[in-house]
Amino acid sequence: MNLHVENISVELEKKTILRDVSLTVRSGEFVGLIGPNGSGKSTLLKSIYRALEPRSGFISLDGADVYELTARQNAQRMAVVRQESSIEFDFTVMEIVMMGRSPHKRLFQTDTPADSRICEEALERVGMQAYASRSFFSLSGGEKQRVLIARALVQQAEFLVLDEPTNHLDVRYQLQVMDLVKTLGITVFSSLHDLNIAAMYCDRLYVIRDGELVASGTPEEVLEPGLIRDVFGVETEVVTHPITGKKHVYFFSEAVRVQQSRQEVKAL
Numbered sequence: 001m002n003l004h005v006e007n008i009s010v011e012l013e014k015k016t017i018l019r020d021v022s023l024t025v026r027s028g029e030f031v032g033l034i035g036p037n038g039s040g041k042s043t044l045l046k047s048i049y050r051a052l053e054p055r056s057g058f059i060s061l062d063g064a065d066v067y068e069l070t071a072r073q074n075a076q077r078m079a080v081v082r083q084e085s086s087i088e089f090d091f092t093v094m095e096i097v098m099m100g101r102s103p104h105k106r107l108f109q110t111d112t113p114a115d116s117r118i119c120e121e122a123l124e125r126v127g128m129q130a131y132a133s134r135s136f137f138s139l140s141g142g143e144k145q146r147v148l149i150a151r152a153l154v155q156q157a158e159f160l161v162l163d164e165p166t167n168h169l170d171v172r173y174q175l176q177v178m179d180l181v182k183t184l185g186i187t188v189f190s191s192l193h194d195l196n197i198a199a200m201y202c203d204r205l206y207v208i209r210d211g212e213l214v215a216s217g218t219p220e221e222v223l224e225p226g227l228i229r230d231v232f233g234v235e236t237e238v239v240t241h242p243i244t245g246k247k248h249v250y251f252f253s254e255a256v257r258v259q260q261s262r263q264e265v266k267a268l
């Protein structure tokens with residue numbers, strides 16, 4: 001499934017949030033979106049999953065305008081894991097995951113044993129099978145996140161949109177969730193805060209700052225100290241990881257830099 005975003009602009013409360021954004025995610029690619037807080041990552045993803053129609057521009061999945069598809073057609077093509085859960089009423093974990101099957105059902109069609117099996121498998125893949133009958137509201141942030149990923153999995157869509165999927169997850173589940181998404185072999189577009197996770201898992205990255213894309217390329221091309229300084233305002237050292245061969249970013253806090261320059265002055 002190919003995603004094309006062409007020249008989209010979004011304005012909210014008379015403020016331009018996205019300016020002339022164009023990008024492509026090709027079939028089977030895992031593409032990351034990185035940028036500082038408030039740079040427009042969620043807004044761009046919302047435009048793609050139709051929660052926020054852009055003022056101008058065009059978004060298509062395999063050539064079909066996403067805003068022309070019915071909600072059902074769209075849900076068969078695209079699954080979404082949002083940053084904040086939109087679950088308003090308390091359901092069990094299994095009921096939440098089962099909701100992901102609805103694009104594959106007719107109106108009022110009941111859940112089949114096959115649906116239950118698919119949901120159980122998805123819960124197992126995210127390590128939440130023991131929680132099937134628990135209330136969703138009683139879960140921790142990380143547990144909720146894993147359940148929402150299971151719900152996206154059972155939708156069996158070919159295109160997955162993730163808004164900071166590792167938010168709330170401890171390091172083990174960060175890696176587990178990213179490994180899982182990677183092994184699905186489907187097309188993924190994901191916003192990410194952790195640059196090292198982005199380097200490990202993404203085939204390509206887009207960098208957004210103040211609502212505009214400012215760089216794109218492979219993690220090897222994009223993740224370099226000058227760009228990270230310009231976009232995130234932090235100093236880094238970027239090395240090639242000796243085991244994975246991927247880029248690895250070390251960050252220097254302002255306090256460490258001040259201490260280091262004092263030591264350098266003393267040594268003179």
Ligand SMILES: Nc1ncnc2c1ncn2[C@@H]1O[C@H](COP(=O)(O)OP(=O)(O)OP(=O)(O)O)[C@@H](O)[C@H]1O
Nearest residue numbers: 012013015017035036037038039040041042043044
């Ligand atoms: N409904 C709204 N009305 C006005 N401004 C909004 C609205 N929603 C978002 N914004 C603004 O748009 C900008 C981009 O927000 P967005 O949530 O897309 O950023 P983000 O890159 O996802 O941030 P974060 O990393 O903090 O999640 C921010 O300045 C935000 O305050």
